Amino acid sequence: MKYCSISEAAAAFKMSESMLRYYERQGLLPLIERDEAGRRIFSEDQMALLRTVNCLKNTNMQIKQIKQYIDWILEGDTTIERRLEMMKRHKQAVLDEIASMTESLQGIEDKITRYTTSMEEKQS
Amino acid sequence: MKYCSISEAAAAFKMSESMLRYYERQGLLPLIERDEAGRRIFSEDQMALLRTVNCLKNTNMQIKQIKQYIDWILEGDTTIERRLEMMKRHKQAVLDEIASMTESLQGIEDKITRYTTSMEEKQS
DNA sequence: ATACGACTTAAACCATGGTTTAAGTCAACA
DNA sequence: TGTTGACTTAAACCATGGTTTAAGTCGTAT
Numbered sequence: 463m464k465y466c467s468i469s470e471a472a473a474a475f476k477m478s479e480s481m482l483r484y485y486e487r488q489g490l491l492p493l494i495e496r497d498e499a500g501r502r503i504f505s506e507d508q509m510a511l512l513r514t515v516n517c518l519k520n521t522n523m524q525i526k527q528i529k530q531y532i533d534w535i536l537e538g539d540t541t542i543e544r545r546l547e548m549m550k551r552h553k554q555a556v557l558d559e560i561a562s563m564t565e566s567l568q569g570i571e572d573k574i575t576r577y578t579t580s581m582e583e584k585q586s
Numbered sequence: 587m588k589y590c591s592i593s594e595a596a597a598a599f600k601m602s603e604s605m606l607r608y609y610e611r612q613g614l615l616p617l618i619e620r621d622e623a624g625r626r627i628f629s630e631d632q633m634a635l636l637r638t639v640n641c642l643k644n645t646n647m648q649i650k651q652i653k654q655y656i657d658w659i660l661e662g663d664t665t666i667e668r669r670l671e672m673m674k675r676h677k678q679a680v681l682d683e684i685a686s687m688t689e690s691l692q693g694i695e696d697k698i699t700r701y702t703t704s705m706e707e708k709q710s
Numbered sequence: 711a712t713a714c715g716a717c718t719t720a721a722a723c724c725a726t727g728g729t730t731t732a733a734g735t736c737a738a739c740a
Numbered sequence: 741t742g743t744t745g746a747c748t749t750a751a752a753c754c755a756t757g758g759t760t761t762a763a764g765t766c767g768t769a770t
Binding site: 513516518520522539542550556562563564567569570580584 | 637638640641645646663667670673676677680681684688689690691693695701702
């Protein structure tokens with residue numbers, strides 16, 4: 463069982479150390495162990511949890527909602543149905559957001575086309 | 587030439603009226619005309635500009651950067667190259683973000699699979 | 711021995727992107 | 741005529757998601 467320091471965990475997920483401390487404070491990373499000197503040590507389980515938190519954060523889930531999810535994990539198997547429902551809802555929210563961005567992307571591509579044409583005309 | 591009131595413009599883009607006033611204050615909607623009573627009236631040109639601002643905002647461009655873009659539009663054709671460059675960069679940023687979200691989505695789908703299996707086992 | 715780097719804490723601070731409030735103007739309708 | 745509803749302004753307020761600061765504790769390399 464290998465343990466990571468906070469700097470290693472931060473590097474692994476391209477987060478700042480203060481972000482990890484902040485997440486712990488917000489209850490997103492419960493049960494993080496400490497070494498004899500009081501320093502955080504991240505077990506493989508904690509790294510797995512951090513990976514999950516990171517997925518949710520990356521897809522714009524709010525801290526409060528991630529905390530709810532973590533709380534349900536801590537509560538045990540009786541909350542699996544609620545967790546499943548949350549993940550299904552979130553999946554849909556992510557798909558909707560991707561669709562919305564993709565649609566707006568078209569507007570941006572239209573600008574690129576117009577400006578490119580305009581530049582070519584200037585050339586000639 | 588049809589003009590829209592602020593409430594119509596807000597409804598058209600699913601924004602709040604205060605958001606439109608805020609955007610104008612930030613310089614994202616310059617040159618908005620007023621009627622005799624001092625109320626904002628949105629021309630078709632302004633609606634087109636609002637559509638563009640909305641695309642950029644929807645794809646998470648920051649207000650400051652959108653303002654830069656609008657300022658370049660106001661400056662005239664000499665800024666077309668810069669606008670083109672900005673749109674190209676932004677397009678790439680959007681593609682990157684969509685790719686990142688899509689990757690994280692996989693983690694979410696994995697959870698859904700695990701929880702679904704777990705629920706089925708409980709059933710039996 | 712000491713100095714350095716990596717860590718700790720709590721609390722203050724910050725940026726971003728709006729929303730809300732209070733006080734006022736105007737047009738139209740009963 | 742008066743009151744309702746849609747608008748106006750400037751300024752204050754708010755939530756979110758962190759970052760920064762100050763003061764202190766370790767472990768180790770010189």
